[in-house]
Amino acid sequence: MGGASSRNQEGETSDCLENQTVESSNSSFFTEEELKKLKSDYETGGVEMVKTVLQQKVTELDKTELNVAVTGETGAGKSSFINAMRGLQVNDEGAAEVDNIETTKEPAGYKHPNLPNVCFWDLPGIGTIKFPANKYLKEMKFKKYDFFIIISHCRFKENDTKLAKEIKRLGKNFYFVRSKIDNDLDSKRRGGGQFNEEEELVKIRKDCVSKLQEAGIPTPSVFLISNLDLHLYDFSLLNKALEGDLPCIKKSVYILALPNLNSDIVEKKRKELKKRVWMLATLSSVIGAVPVPGVSLASDISILIGGIIHFRRCLGLNDSDLERLAKRAGKSVEDLKAVITTPLVGGEITPDVINRLAWGVAAVTISAIELALDIIPVVGSIFGAGSSFLMTYKLLNAVLHDLAENAQRVVTVAFRSENDPNQTSVQ
Incomplete structure (x- = not known):
């Protein structure tokens, strides 16, 4: 028996x-x-033979680090994005400081409140006097990060495209995020006349993509988000893209860290x-x-x-x-x-x-x-x-x-x- x-x-x-x-x-x-x-x-x-391998894998799951770099010009919404990704608001303990002036002088790491092996890094804006574009990635310790989020609250600028090209050359993934979409849509609504949200989103996305293509990024993916309402717009599409590009264990870590x-x-x-x-x-x-x-x-x-x-x-x-x-x-x-x-x-x-x-x-x-x-x-x-x-x-x-x-x-x-x-x- x-x-x-x-x-x-x-x-x-x-x-x-x-x-x-x-x-x-x-x-x-x-x-x-x-x-x-x-x-x-x-x-x-039997099970004795696989004990050590399984114990090592469980330990690896608990200790695998995920480092996400978030960069963009001053006021683009980097800090707000980092807080939103960690399920925090600006007044919560451990939240990144949000301001319209350049508050980031050095790369600042913000750990996930539940998974400390996940860290979002707020990087200084590229192209500043202290961090010129041609020295930016070296100064930011490029190899540390698993991928880059390049954020803009309006049109992506020359420095954004320079950064993307350099990231690609060095073999890492980058994603363009157009933030504060809620502000754009509210402005259109208040402008009067007929307004169709879906059509406006398509128009904004196409405009961003065309400008990036003109700047030499052949097939850019642009994700429209609101840091105040991550569940709206393109956030699910951004997640799908990230999950598809990350290796298996880091993908799992990323999913478990999502709000x-x-x-x-x-x-x-x-x-x-x-x-x-x-x-x-x-x-x-x-x-x-x-x-x-x-x-x-x-x-x-x-x-x-x-x-x-x-x-x-x-x-x-x-x-x-x-x-x-x-x-x-x-x-x-x-x-x-x-x-x-x-x-x-x-x-x-x-x-x-x-x-x-x-x-x-x-x-x-x-x-x-x-x-x-x-x-x-x-x-x-x-x-x-x-x-x-x-x-x-x-x-x-x-x-x-x-x-x-x-x-x-x-x-x-x-x-x-x-x-x-x-x-x-x-x-």
């Missing part, structure tokens, strides 16, 4: 490796070669986090394979607690996240918390919390079986490995689903229009 259970669980682990192979071209954490080796090692030596603006972003986060579940479950099964009574029980709970805390932080469900979101959306934090139905939000995640989720009963049952089978070390070890994997895998999946569903409800309430109470998402 124990052997059959073990074979079933090993099959689930192998299936997870197969699924990751299928997803390897779509932001998997592993290269195709790494996945083939993992699967081969697992089939020949929760709509249901699509929350769903993307859920998919990224789910890729971590099978790794944690496999590590749990390695620990469960240790033939020491009680070891797997304590370790499984520790893995669960760590996973829940990470999921909650990435999905923006900590109290500080909810307060910032409520402030940004112009809602009360009580309104957001009113739609949260899970006990996993709003307090410390402890073994007692896990027990209240009925983990305790299942874990004690498995632990008792492990103790009974320890008189036959081989059988006991195999069954422990299988049951630990299955238990952790299923519970973390259920927890992630629960937290993502609650994050979806929070986002819906935050950005639902008062004139459209049935609205379910913001595009």
